[in-house]
Structure formats: C-alpha cells, structure tokens
Amino acid sequence: MKGCRIGLWGAFDVDSFGDALVPQVLRRELAARLPGAEFRLAAPFGSLRPTPRDGGEPAEPFGPWSPERAAELANGLDCIVIAGVDLLSPERFFLEPRGPNAEHRCPVVWWGVSVGSDPAPDVAERLRAAAAGVDSISARDRASRRRLQEAGIQQEVAVVPDVAVLAPRLYAPDLRSRRLDLLRALGWYPESASPMLIEASAERTRYVEPLAVAIAGLLEHRPEVSVVVADLGSPGDTACADALTDRLASTFPGANVTRLPADVGLEDVAAAICSCAAFVGPPTSAALVAFAAGRPQVVLCMEGAPELAGLPEVDEDRTWIVRLPEDIEGCLLKAVEAGGGLEAGAAPGTEAAVAKQVDTELDRLAELIAGASRVRSKTEGLPSAARLEELTERLRLLEVAYEARSRNHARERMIFAEQLNSAAEEIESLTNQIIEMREEYRRQVEYLQSHAKSESAAKARVESELELLRATKTLRYTAAVRSAYGRLRGLRPPPAD
Amino acid sequence: LTVVNVPEGRPLVSVVMVTYGGRRWVGPALDALAEHTAVPYELIVVDNASADDTPQLLGSLAGATVIFNDRNIGFGAGCNQGVLHAVGRYVCLLNSDAVVEPGWLEPLVEALENDPRVGAAVPRLLHLDGTLQEAAGVVGMEATTRALGDGESAEDPQYRFRRFVDYGSAACMLIRRSAYLRVGGFDPAYPMGYCEDVDLCFALADLGLRTVYEPRSRVRHVRWGSSSRRQADRMVFANQPILLARWGDRLAARPSFRQIPPPERRLNQARDADCVDRILVVTEAAWAGSPVAPRPAAIATEIQRGLPEARVTLLAGGATSSLEIEALLEGGVEVAVQDDWSTWLQRRRFHYSVVILTGPGSHQRFEALLSANQPQAARIYDLPDPLQPGAGNEAALAWADSVLCASPDGLAFASAGAPQTPAFLLAGPSVDPTALWRGLAHAGLAPSPEHRAGSQAGRTA
Numbered sequence: 001m002k003g004c005r006i007g008l009w010g011a012f013d014v015d016s017f018g019d020a021l022v023p024q025v026l027r028r029e030l031a032a033r034l035p036g037a038e039f040r041l042a043a044p045f046g047s048l049r050p051t052p053r054d055g056g057e058p059a060e061p062f063g064p065w066s067p068e069r070a071a072e073l074a075n076g077l078d079c080i081v082i083a084g085v086d087l088l089s090p091e092r093f094f095l096e097p098r099g100p101n102a103e104h105r106c107p108v109v110w111w112g113v114s115v116g117s118d119p120a121p122d123v124a125e126r127l128r129a130a131a132a133g134v135d136s137i138s139a140r141d142r143a144s145r146r147r148l149q150e151a152g153i154q155q156e157v158a159v160v161p162d163v164a165v166l167a168p169r170l171y172a173p174d175l176r177s178r179r180l181d182l183l184r185a186l187g188w189y190p191e192s193a194s195p196m197l198i199e200a201s202a203e204r205t206r207y208v209e210p211l212a213v214a215i216a217g218l219l220e221h222r223p224e225v226s227v228v229v230a231d232l233g234s235p236g237d238t239a240c241a242d243a244l245t246d247r248l249a250s251t252f253p254g255a256n257v258t259r260l261p262a263d264v265g266l267e268d269v270a271a272a273i274c275s276c277a278a279f280v281g282p283p284t285s286a287a288l289v290a291f292a293a294g295r296p297q298v299v300l301c302m303e304g305a306p307e308l309a310g311l312p313e314v315d316e317d318r319t320w321i322v323r324l325p326e327d328i329e330g331c332l333l334k335a336v337e338a339g340g341g342l343e344a345g346a347a348p349g350t351e352a353a354v355a356k357q358v359d360t361e362l363d364r365l366a367e368l369i370a371g372a373s374r375v376r377s378k379t380e381g382l383p384s385a386a387r388l389e390e391l392t393e394r395l396r397l398l399e400v401a402y403e404a405r406s407r408n409h410a411r412e413r414m415i416f417a418e419q420l421n422s423a424a425e426e427i428e429s430l431t432n433q434i435i436e437m438r439e440e441y442r443r444q445v446e447y448l449q450s451h452a453k454s455e456s457a458a459k460a461r462v463e464s465e466l467e468l469l470r471a472t473k474t475l476r477y478t479a480a481v482r483s484a485y486g487r488l489r490g491l492r493p494p495p496a497d
Numbered sequence: 498l499t500v501v502n503v504p505e506g507r508p509l510v511s512v513v514m515v516t517y518g519g520r521r522w523v524g525p526a527l528d529a530l531a532e533h534t535a536v537p538y539e540l541i542v543v544d545n546a547s548a549d550d551t552p553q554l555l556g557s558l559a560g561a562t563v564i565f566n567d568r569n570i571g572f573g574a575g576c577n578q579g580v581l582h583a584v585g586r587y588v589c590l591l592n593s594d595a596v597v598e599p600g601w602l603e604p605l606v607e608a609l610e611n612d613p614r615v616g617a618a619v620p621r622l623l624h625l626d627g628t629l630q631e632a633a634g635v636v637g638m639e640a641t642t643r644a645l646g647d648g649e650s651a652e653d654p655q656y657r658f659r660r661f662v663d664y665g666s667a668a669c670m671l672i673r674r675s676a677y678l679r680v681g682g683f684d685p686a687y688p689m690g691y692c693e694d695v696d697l698c699f700a701l702a703d704l705g706l707r708t709v710y711e712p713r714s715r716v717r718h719v720r721w722g723s724s725s726r727r728q729a730d731r732m733v734f735a736n737q738p739i740l741l742a743r744w745g746d747r748l749a750a751r752p753s754f755r756q757i758p759p760p761e762r763r764l765n766q767a768r769d770a771d772c773v774d775r776i777l778v779v780t781e782a783a784w785a786g787s788p789v790a791p792r793p794a795a796i797a798t799e800i801q802r803g804l805p806e807a808r809v810t811l812l813a814g815g816a817t818s819s820l821e822i823e824a825l826l827e828g829g830v831e832v833a834v835q836d837d838w839s840t841w842l843q844r845r846r847f848h849y850s851v852v853i854l855t856g857p858g859s860h861q862r863f864e865a866l867l868s869a870n871q872p873q874a875a876r877i878y879d880l881p882d883p884l885q886p887g888a889g890n891e892a893a894l895a896w897a898d899s900v901l902c903a904s905p906d907g908l909a910f911a912s913a914g915a916p917q918t919p920a921f922l923l924a925g926p927s928v929d930p931t932a933l934w935r936g937l938a939h940a941g942l943a944p945s946p947e948h949r950a951g952s953q954a955g956r957t958a
Contacts, residue, residue: 047507048507050507050584050585051584052580052581052582052583052584054584055674055675055678056586056673056674056675056676056677056678057586057675058584058586175680175681178681178682178684178685178686179681181685181686182574182577182578182682182685185570185571185574185685186566186570186574186578187567263581263582264581265581265678267678267681268581393931394943394946397934397935397938397943397944398938398943400938400939400943401937401938401939401940401941401942401943402941404875404938404939404940404941405941406941407875407941408850408873408874408875408940408941411873411875412873415872415873416873
C-alpha cells in the first residue's frame with residue numbers, strides 16, 4: 001500500500017549479527033508486502049554510534065525519553081513495530097513508544113520480543129501497563145510468552161520464530177556467491193570444499209576445551225574436513241574465537257582452520273553459513289540461518305534447552321542438540337556426514353514450514369499496518385478542492401501531452417518513411433544508371449570488337465597481296481641487283497656465303 | 498604524514514583507498530585529501546601488499562584505518578574489504594593516484610543528499626596538466642567503454658553540465674553505503690580491476706538508482722599510477738566479455754563503438770540513450786542586451802527541472818554573453834557554443850524530440866538547418882516581444898506546431914496569423930512554470946510528478 005509509514009524500533013545499533021539482521025529482514029519483507037512503504041528506524045543510540053553492519057542507514061537515536069520526543073517520533077506514523085527487543089531492557093521507548101502527546105494514536109506492535117528472566121512485581125506491573133497500549137504481541141520463544149502471561153498480560157501472545165529464518169531470502173544466491181568469492185579472496189573462507197562452520201560465542205568460552213578436543217577427534221577420522229571459526233561480533237566472541245583457534249592449532253597442528261573475523265558484513269555471514277557443510281554453535285540467529293538454509297547443525301545447549309523459536313521444531317536428521325560436552329564429537333561426525341549429501345542452500349520441509357509461519361505473521365502485521373494507514377488517510381481528510389484542481393490540471397496536461405506525443409510519433413514515422421522512400425528512389429535511380437552504363441559498355445565493346453575484326457581482315461588482305469608481289473619473276477630476277485644496291489646504301493648485309 | 502579532520506562524531510563520508518605500489522602518488526593523494534576535505538570523513542586504506550615503500554608510508558598514517566593484505570587481492574575486492582569497516586552514510590572510493598582539488602567533496606555529497614534517486618556521483622577527472630581526462634563515461638553496444646572528453650579542454654561547456662551517466666570511473670566515486678551493500682559491492686568476477694565500476698553503476702540502475710556526473714567536483718588523476726597502460730588494456734580486454742554477458746540486453750539498443758575512435762555522433766547517441774525526451778532550445782545573438790535575453794535560459798532551466806531525466810540543450814547562436822552559462826550548467830542544461838552550427842546539427846541528426854526557437858532572427862537563421870537535421874522534432878516558436886517587423890515572425894508561425902507569446906500583443910498576433918496553431922501567453926523574461934508547461938504539453942512534454950510536488954513545496958515556502 002503506497003504511502004504507509006512504519007516506525008521500526010529496536011536495538012538495531014548493537015553490532016551483532018542477530019540484532020543488525022532484524023531491521024534488514026523486516027524492512028525487506030514489509031516493503032514487499034506494502035509497496036512504497038516508508039520506514040523510520042529508531043534505536044537507543046542509532047546514528048550516534050553507527051556500525052558497519054547497519055546497512056548504511058543507521059537508525060535515528062531515541063534520545064532521552066520525554067512526552068515531546070515520543071510524540072515527535074510517533075507522529076505521522078501508521079504503526080510502530082518494536083522488534084526483537086528484550087522488554088526488560090531499561091529503554092523506555094520500548095514500553096512507552098507514543099507518549100501521551102501523540103497527535104495520532106497509531107497502533108503499536110511488539111514483534112518477536114523476549115523477556116530474559118522472570119520479571120519482578122514492579123516490572124511486571126510496568127509490562128502490564130505498557131501492554132495495554134499494544135495492539136499485537138508476539139514473543140520469540142515460549143519462555144518469554146510464559147513470562148508475559150505470568151506478568152498478567154491478557155492479550156494473546158503468539159510465538160513467532162526469529163526473522164533470521166528469512167535471511168537466505170534477504171541475500172539472493174548470486175549475491176551470496178559473490179560475497180563468498182570475496183571471503184575466499186581475503187583468505188577468510190576455504191577455497192575448495194564446504195567447511196564446518198563454528199560460531200565462537202562468548203557465552204560458550206568455557207566449552208572451548210571440550211569443543212577443540214571434539215573437533216580434533218573428528219579430524220582424526222575425517223582429516224579432509226576444513227573448519228571455519230566465525231566471530232560474529234558480539235562482545236567476547238573474538239576472545240572465544242582466538243582461544244578456540246589456538247587450542248585447535250595445538251591439539252591438531254595439521255588442521256585446516258580459517259578465521260571469519262568480526263569485520264565481515266551480514267551478507268557475508270549469511271553466505272558463509274548457507275554454504276557450509278555443517279554449522280556448530282549456540283541457539284542464536286546464526287543457527288536459525290543455518291536451519292533455514294537446511295544445513296546440518298550441532299546446537300550447543302550445554303546450559304539448558306534451546307530457547308530460540310524455530311529450533312524446537314528441528315528435523316532430527318539434520319540437527320543434533322548437544323547438552324553434554326562429551327556428546328559433541330559424535331554429533332559433529334554425524335553432522336559432517338549429513339552435510340556431504342546435502343545440496344547447499346536447499347531448505348527442506350520443516351525449515352520451509354517455519355519460514356511460512358513467519359510469513360503468516362508478517363502478512364498479519366502488514367494487514368494491520370495497511371488498515372491503520374487507511375484510517376489515517378480518512379482522518380487526514382479527502383483531498384482539498386485546491387488539490388483536486390491541481391490533479392485535474394495535471395491530468396489535462398498529461399492528456400494533451402499524450403495526444404501531442406502520439407502526433408509527434410506519427411510525424412516522425414512519416415518523416416522517416418519519406419526519408420526511406422527518398423533513399424529507395426535514389427537507389428532505384430542509381431540502379432537504372434548502372435543498367436544504362438552496362439548497356440553502353442556492352443555497345444562499346446561490340447563496336448570495338450567489330451572494328452578490330454575488320455582491321456584484321458584488311459591486314460590479312462594486304463599481307464596476301466604482298467606475298468603475291470614477292471612471288472613475281474620481276475622481284476625474283478632483280479634480287480641480286482637489289483641486294484647489291486642495298487649493300488651500297490648500307491641497308492643490307494652481304495650474303496652469308 | 499597526518500590525516501586530520503577525523504571527527505569524534507560520526508563521519509558522513511568513508512573514504513576507501515586501495516594501494517598497490519605507486520608510492521610516488523600515494524603521499525600527494527593523501528595530502529590533498531587532508532587539505533581539501535571539509536566534510537566530516539573517515540579514511541580507510543587497504544594496501545594490497547605493495548612491493549615499494551607504500552606500506553611504510555601508510556604505517557605512519559595517523560587517524561586512519563589501515564589494512565595490510567599479504568597479497569594483491571585486486572582493486573574491487575580491496576574496496577569491498579575497506580567498506581567492511583565503513584560507517585559513513587556515503588562511501589567514497591578514491592584511487593591512490595587521485596589528487597583531489599579544493600571543494601571536491603561538497604558537490605558530490607550534495608548530489609546524493611538532494612536526490613534520493615541518485616545512488617552514486619562522480620567528479621570531473623582531469624589529467625595532471627589540467628586537461629580533461631573524463632567527463633564520466635559511455636558504453637557502446639559491445640560493452641566497449643569510452644571516457645568522454647579525454648584530452649580536451651576541461652572548461653569546454655559541453656563537459657561541464659551536470660547529468661545522469663552510464664557510469665563514472667571508480668578512480669573517484671561517491672556512493673551510498675546502503676546501495677553499495679545492497680548490490681554486494683564490486684563483483685569479484687572482474688579480477689584485479691577495470692569494468693567493475695561500470696558493472697556497479699548498472700547494478701545500481703537496476704535498483705532504480707542513477708549515477709550522476711557532477712562537474713563542479715574536480716579531481717586530478719594519474720592514469721595507471723599503480724600499473725601501466727598495457728596492463729590496463731589487457732585487463733579491460735579480459736573483462737569486457739563479462740560485462741557484455743551480464744548487461745548485453747541493456748546495451749543492445751546502443752550505438753556500436755567498433756570503429757575506433759567512435760565518431761562523435763555515436764558518443765552523443767550513447768550519452769543520451771536513456772533520455773526519452775531531448776529538447777533543443779535555440780537562441781540567437783540578436784537578443785543579447787535585450788530585456789528578455791534571459792528568457793531562453795529560463796525556459797531551458799525550467800524544462801530541465803521538470804524533466805530531470807531529459808536532455809535539454811541550449812544552442813546559443815552567439816548569444817552566450819547574455820546568458821548565465823554557469824547557472825545553466827549547474828542546472829543540468831547542456832550549453833552548445835559553436836562556430837559551425839551546420840556540422841554540429843548534422844552530427845545530431847534526428848536526435849531531438851522537441852525544438853524551441855527563441856528570439857528574433859532565430860527562425861531565419863536556423864529553420865533550414867533544423868528542417869534538414871531535425872525534421873522529426875515537434876516545433877515550438879517563442880514569439881519575441883516587442884514584435885519587430887521583418888523579423889520573419891509570419892514564417893515562423895507557419896513553421897511552428899505551437900507558439901509561446903511573451904505579451905498579449907504577441908498572443909493576438911499569433912492568433913490572427915496562425916489561427917490553427919495553439920498559442921500560449923508566457924509573459925516576461927522569467928517564465929511562469931505553469932504557463933510554460935501548458936504550452937509544452939502541445940509538444941508532448943509534461944513535467945514529472947516529483948517536479949509538481951517540488952514546485953508546490955516551493956510555492957508553499
């Protein structure tokens with residue numbers, strides 16, 4: 001719907017793969033459903049702390065919360081979508097996005113939000129109060145939904161998988177292939193076979209040792225496997241990646257290990273994950289990208305069950321959830337073996353179903369926004385008389401211009417036809433001239449040939465007469481006299497004898 | 498060596514420079530950047546394992562992000578690597594042998610700030626001796642590229658008007674970071690360098706983003722500063738087939754550049770290939786000094802404003818002294834200053850869709866030339882005021898498809914002299930856009946909706 005204005009608010013300024021991915025996917029998906037939609041992105045720091053992963057369009061900073069600032073951000077919007085945030089964060093704009101002074105009370109949506117821990121009573125009270133002004137709520141996992149319900153929120157709370165499952169759609173295969181070429185050129189991705197990609201996570205640093213031992217064990221069996229240690233940019237990830245890389249180097253010196261540094265863009269991470277033979281990491285957005293791309297994966301859940309929506313519905317043929325460190329090696333082997341038989345990028349049935357679930361929720365969100373936009377259009381009133389007059393005038397000009405342009409085209413065709421005819425006439429005239437010149441040439445040749453023939457006959461006659469003359473007695477008998485005369489004149493050599 | 502002007506706050510522009518040898522020019526390029534850049538920027542340098550002492554120079558660079566690669570990964574990949582570190586709204590790809598001039602960056606930034614349809618902006622590239630190196634480029638049917646104006650005077654008006662272009666050299670290109678990321682940066686299919694900038698601009702165009710040539714920005718560029726002509730030719734030769742395979746459909750309707758060098762008329766055809774509307778405004782010297790002398794310039798400027806995708810050319814038949822050429826060029830109007838109009842018009846045969854004759858004597862002087870070379874164009878006559886007897890106005894009325902009249906007397910004269918020809922009052926030296934577009938509609942021209950919205954906003958302000 002042309003002209004929809006959507007406020008997209010969240011922690012998009014956090015330089016991590018998952019947080020940076022949310023606005024990119026939502027913008028793409030909503031824009032596809034609401035063509036011409038305009039987005040106003042806002043985040044706690046936004047453009048005050050731009051990051052290379054902000055897609056080149058950093059969000060607007062919230063600034064300190066005040067009724068005026070909240071109204072300023074909300075005014076003119078058809079809907080505010082607060083996406084992917086933890087509602088326990090101290091950011092007030094997530095709970096009171098419109099403020100009391102907003103001119104138009106546009107709908108507010110909590111999309112894929114989480115509640116990181118059981119809220120204290122006063123926090124629960126704040127959540128309840130905030131939810132009263134929210135038109136649609138979805139949580140990213142079942143634990144968050146439970147906490148919201150336990151806080152006394154009466155509305156329906158849907159559980160919607162993380163939009164990371166749509167990342168393979170955001171980055172087209174051609175673009176992913178190009179980015180992989182770049183990663184290879186930079187030495188950040190193996191040149192040949194698809195590697196096993198391991199997400200180094202700060203939260204899993206304590207498991208570096210068993211992970212390194214497990215990988216070394218795998219490499220004992222499958223020395224051809226290459227390993228990529230990916231650092232996705234969250235705080236502490238680099239230290240974890242360093243530790244894992246060092247440990248691998250010391251545990252299995254011949255290992256083919258590559259580092260994917262935190263510098264890479266979202267599309268690079270997506271490309272690397274979508275083309276890996278197997279993914280190993282915690283249940284985060286990266287794991288969901290691997291899940292959506294149908295990559296075999298080992299989910300490291302040593303500290304509890306997977307919390308991210310989508311992962312509970314895993315296909316056991318491609319996903320192995322590890323709860324005990326000693327199980328890692330076996331799962332790695334299974335994942336690598338499964339990866340050898342899978343075409344990169346193919347999303348099998350379960351994953352496609354999860355993506356469809358997100359699509360359905362997005363369709364619902366788009367309908368809500370479109371409806372709000374229609375309401376706003378009505379509230380703002382019908383076009384004024386002056387506007388109608390302008391539109392009428394513009395329409396009239398377009399009609400005149402269309403007619404004139406059609407006339408011009410007709411004239412152009414006529415002029416080009418004339419030029420063509422003129423050229424054709426010239427060609428015909430030149431052709432006739434050529435025919436005439438050929439005829440003239442033929443005549444000249446005939447004349448010259450006949451002339452040459454008569455000349456030749458005349459010559460033959462003269463030569464014949466000369467022969468007859470030479471054969472007369474007079475010439476024979478006077479030969480000696482003529483010879484002597486010739487010698488006297490120096491005209492003839494003496495006889496040879 | 499210290500690069501200053503790295504703000505504590507957010508840089509608006511991330512300058513990405515890839516170095517590969519060519520130490521001789523890296524220093525002057527960085528010095529000029531530091532000296533002539535007033536816009537907040539950050540500098541990211543990617544060194545592709547230079548064999549000379551460029552790394553030592555870069556090692557002493559303060560206030561910049563410097564990345565040292567252990568091998569030459571090529572220009573495109575180097576730029577992509579640099580952009581991974583960029584946080585500016587715009588990325589400026591700047592060659593290490595490009596020496597920027599004062600005020601180089603502001604016009605490029607303006608071009609992107611003022612028009613969301615612009616994805617990239619390129620400057621006027623000069624040789625070191627000050628002659629023109631490239632007023633952006635054009636692409637022929639065979640994916641052959643040509644730099645416009647190479648070796649000619651950099652001040653020639655035909656190379657100094659702002660316009661949308663096929664591509665500009667990545668020697669210096671300002672591009673929206675969001676757009677760069679959306680197209681995936683330079684395509685590594687073009688190894689080492691050359692043609693990847695054309696590919697990038699075409700990819701931007703696929704997203705609806707145009708590349709604009711901004712001649713107010715001037716950058717001196719040492720060609721092949723880090724390679725040689727032979728190497729460059731070899732790389733271009735290797736990369737053109739890739740370009741053709743990818744964009745052949747887009748280029749199919751372009752003129753052929755097989756003839757080397759391509760004739761000027763073909764370069765013009767390629768330059769204006771995407772301009773559906775091409776308007777030629779013709780004015781005459783006799784108008785110089787008259788109170789309505791600025792009128793043709795005002796008409797040309799308003800048309801260009803209303804149809805930014807169109808090519809508007811003002812043919813100034815000796816009347817340049819009465820025209821504010823610089824304002825016209827900045828407004829995107831091509832100003833043609835010539836001695837030999839016959840040849841000039843022949844080279845643009847059948848090129849224009851609309852011809853507007855303005856000023857007394859213009860019809861007498863140009864009618865025959867226009868009829869011979871632009872017979873297909875819609876014809877508008879701008880009837881001068883005051884009406885001068887013997888100025889050929891009667892013949893001009895008979896020639897025209899529609900008439901613009903500078904006064905009510907003129908309107909009465911036109912209505913009486915050519916009652917079948919639509920005539921419109923367009924009073925004064927400055928033109929009223931509404932009245933002008935009313936008249937232009939009869940030549941098939943209507944302003945873009947964006948222009949209408951802009952005019953409305955201007956009136957409100």
